[in-house]
């Protein structure tokens with residue numbers, strides 16, 4: 523083969539091995555709509571913040587506002603990444619695993635942007651930034667969470683997962699729950715008067731933790747248990763809010779809890795948490811109904827070759843079905859355990 527052709531052939535190979543890692547392609551190098559949507563969803567908020575800063579739409583304190591927005595997006599992506607496993611199980615949508623790593627990395631990216639904006643706000647005086655982080659409790663907590671997310675991000679490559687080993691990787695990545703709690707505490711502590719947003723996010727976090735507690739007892743698929751988690755998470759949310767206002771504003775706990783039952787200003791954060799938790803139970807009911815009667819739909823609607831291909835949960839192994847991982851637990855292609 524002529525030298526130039528051989529050179530261009532290896533160039534194509536190098537190009538292919540790079541493009542294989544493009545975030546919207548699946549492992550076979552084909553376009554994945556799910557991954558493309560997730561990629562757009564993770565990138566667009568950042569571009570929007572950049573545009574707002576450039577166009578001066580964030581007056582009167584553009585950098586402070588950008589710090590708030592980037593921090594809020596970091597928490598949103600954190601909750602979304604933690605919701606992937608419950609949604610895969612409850613909705614039996616195994617393919618969702620393809621976007622979990624991307625969402626996790628989005629948490630890290632937004633948290634780094636958040637810290638960078640804070641440094642800009644402090645006129646890039648890094649000594650001052652470091653001393654503020656050391657002296658202010660809520661910043662110290664945020665910093666610890668950021669370091670933790672950086673460790674998780676650095677150990678999320680295929681090579682690192684292989685090197686660490688699936689089981690140890692899983693154990694290490696369990697720190698994400700503690701990091702999530704720290705990030706939410708940071709969110710709560712920096713809020714001045716209105717804590718509705720951090721309380722709502724904490725309630726959603728409670729649902730996710732409640733689901734994991736159920737799953738460890740093999741009850742993650744039970745509709746009754748999911749309804750129980752919704753009610754408990756709502757109650758927990760109301761208690762967090764009440765204790766917070768009691769501790770910092772001396773408001774009676776009973777009054778704050780009673781305010782949750784008044785719908786004058788729409789549902790409270792606790793109310794929304796119950797609604798979201800019940801939504802998960804409804805999703806489970808819908809999935810069970812589809813498994814049971816979905817095959818009838820194509821006949822009723824006159825479709826052919828449609829409907830659920832099997833009533834067996836797709837996208838997960840029977841070992842995963844048990845809710846426990848063991849020697850038979852199926853591993854994802856990239857080595858990270860899928861359960």
Ligand code: HEM
Pocket residue numbers: 586589590591592593594595596597600629633636637640655661664665666667668705708709712713
């Ligand atoms: C070194 C690390 C961090 C620093 C220096 C930092 C700094 C800040 C600052 C200065 C604020 C605004 C406070 C105010 O206006 O009074 C803030 C708010 C916030 N931060 Fe951080 N943060 C850090 C890490 C994190 C991490 C890791 C997360 C989440 C994963 C996070 C999420 C948030 C959220 C959600 C808010 C509130 C946003 C809002 O009010 O809408 N931060 N942070």
